[in-house]
Amino acid sequence: MKKMDKVNWKIAFFTLLGLLICLGLACMIMIVRFFPDAEEDYFVPKERGAEEASFVIQTDRSRLNTYLAKYLQEQESEMSYLIELTDEVVQFRSSLPIMGQNVPIEMNFFPAVAENGDLLLEVRSVAVGLLQLPVERVLQLVDAWVERPDWVNIYPGERLVEVGITELEVGENEVFSFRMVTFDLPNDRIELEMIANEK
Numbered sequence: 001m002k003k004m005d006k007v008n009w010k011i012a013f014f015t016l017l018g019l020l021i022c023l024g025l026a027c028m029i030m031i032v033r034f035f036p037d038a039e040e041d042y043f044v045p046k047e048r049g050a051e052e053a054s055f056v057i058q059t060d061r062s063r064l065n066t067y068l069a070k071y072l073q074e075q076e077s078e079m080s081y082l083i084e085l086t087d088e089v090v091q092f093r094s095s096l097p098i099m100g101q102n103v104p105i106e107m108n109f110f111p112a113v114a115e116n117g118d119l120l121l122e123v124r125s126v127a128v129g130l131l132q133l134p135v136e137r138v139l140q141l142v143d144a145w146v147e148r149p150d151w152v153n154i155y156p157g158e159r160l161v162e163v164g165i166t167e168l169e170v171g172e173n174e175v176f177s178f179r180m181v182t183f184d185l186p187n188d189r190i191e192l193e194m195i196a197n198e199k
Contacts, residue, residue, distance in 0.1 A: 024131055031137055053196040056181065060188045061085040087185055090121060096128065103129045107138075109161065117179025117193065119163040135159045169197070 068083050081094035090109040095102040105128050109121035126133045139156035148154075151164035169177045181191040 027128075028131070028133075031133060054179075054193045055196075057192045057194055059190050059192075061087070061185060061190070064190060085185060087188070089124070089185070111183045111185065113180045113183050114162070117166050117181070119165050119180050119183060121161040121163065123159045123161065165192070 065085055068085075072081070072083065079094055081092060084091050084093070088110075090111055092105075092107040092109070094105045096105060097103075106126075107123060108125045109123055112120045112122065114120050123135050123139060126135050126138045136156045136159060139154055139159065139161075143154040143156060151167040153162040153164065154160075155162065165178050165180045167177075169175075175197055177195050177197055179193040179195060181193050182189050184190070
């Protein structure tokens with residue numbers, strides 16, 4: 001009887017494993033076959049503005065991670081997620097409920113500063129569980145379906161997300177605007193310029 005139980009257990013295990021592999025393959029085929037190719041919309045750098053009175057704000061990964069965590073907690077969102085700066089990448093993490101299990105989602109962005117002071121995030125990888133997805137198609141879906149601020153632009157064909165830091169203006173009558181100066185994660189150096197706008 002024990003030998004029969006062992007055989008039944010193996011059959012059940014391999015059947016479930018086969019179903020999960022088939023489900024993963026079916027998801028990949030759907031993404032590749034039914035979702036559109038990435039649009040040929042290219043990032044065009046904007047020119048830096050004239051010299052203004054400016055103040056440099058300096059921070060590090062730890063402080064910015066603390067600020068991001070607090071900011072994201074205050075936001076109302078249907079899906080909970082985390083954005084964290086590591087010593088190499090900006091990482092987006094969340095999870096999707098699939099068949100009663102929470103499957104992790106992870107996107108890795110490599111940051112760079114554009115000449116005009118905007119932040120450019122190059123998407124190098126997108127994973128759902130152990131499955132690596134095609135970056136261009138995922139960005140195409142995000143661009144089409146996810147609501148985002150006007151100052152965040154997505155360029156699927158270039159695997160690029162542009163965060164328009166220069167478009168952010170704060171204070172009464174939009175007195176201040178910003179420009180990214182340095183975003184160096186390995187050396188833990190992040191600098192932002194706050195510019196006094198002439199009104």
